[in-house]
Amino acid sequence: MAEIPGDLHYTEEHEYLKPTAEDDVFVVGITDYAQGELGDIVYVELPQPGSTYSRMDVFGTVEAVKAVSDLYCPVTGEVVEINETLADDPATINSDPYGAGWMIKLRVTEPDELGALLDAAAYETHIDG
């Protein structure tokens, strides 16, 4: 059973958005369900800090054993930090997707878009469907 923390926002494409100490900065990664579906992750392609994306733009890719999937930016914002440790240890996404396996920190510039994301219950319904 995939872990779905109750306090995060989710996309139908299996990214999560997690609050930080800064009101407008959120951590983005992929869900426990997504890492389980992908299998062993061997490579992550992340953007440069300072890059800006609109909601559901592709901000990177994640490669499991042979399968490459796009990563979608859940809401409009600017990348303020990336998780550089993933370059050396991408399997962290498998072992700790909501913690050490985070991908980017995003400064959200269109906060109204947060309301369009799924809560944990809606995300659980989505992956069960």
Add this chain to the structure above:
Amino acid sequence: MSHTGAWRLILDPFTGDEGAAASVARGASGGDAAPGTPAALPGALNMAVDEALLAGARAGAAPVLRLYRWAPACLSFGRNEPARGRYDTDAAAAAGLELVRRPTGGLAVHHAHELTYAVVGRVADLGRPREAYLRINQALVAALRAVGVPAELAGGAGRLSVAEAGPCFAVPAAGEVVCGGRKLVGSAQRREGDALLQHGSILLDGSQSAVTRLRLDVAATAATRDPGAQGAPAGWLEPSAVAASSSHGSTTVARELGRVMAPAALVEPIAAALGAALGTRFAPAPMDSSEQRHALHLLARYRSDDWTWRR
């Protein structure tokens, strides 16, 4: 939403309106095949076509089984595979071998004596990526068995890392199509939104040893394993069922059957088995003209050094 009509079987992507433009793109090498034989195209065009079909699936086009070949022979890298500075490009050019980077994951493949498949559709049509992977590989096993090749799915949990880049066919991963434990089909996937591309190489004959022979950093190892390699670059690409797997973890249809099989002979078995696995049937069709135009647009990227040597 899933497609209920016939799905498309594409053997030559460039028939119809864009045929003339594509004849420039494909060069002198393709377009001369007998009817029923999958077209042979340059590597960059093959990859552009597969990506255009993926975009077509996202836009609602009917799912596709594409079967194709490569001319000239080509070495392809996985999307994220480290390749820059690791391959002897002069030796590749001297051997008449093109280089291209795929849109999909995985490791290097030498495309010469193979039949390549691509299956493209939405998750609603093919299943989630891992389901699709299993269904497609099971269908390939059924098709190969139908022509007498004792193929099966690999068990276990093979692990691959792009950081340890090398030949795709060196190690079978779980669920891949093997014969006697040796890899016969190498496959890779790309997912974009709700659409999925899986393509892969069905080795008909020859050898994957060019992958290691062209590697600058493992040349000494390759020479040790295959002493005839270093002095005879002209012979690198010659088909040889005997040489197919003497030093690598792959096998070929020719090695398993004891005779060379024409690519056209696998078209119907694969279309039938995949149709059965996915609950559909495939009918011959061209690419849509919009997909053809998109493929020709994407061609520039797949030809560019920026893409090929991005890592």
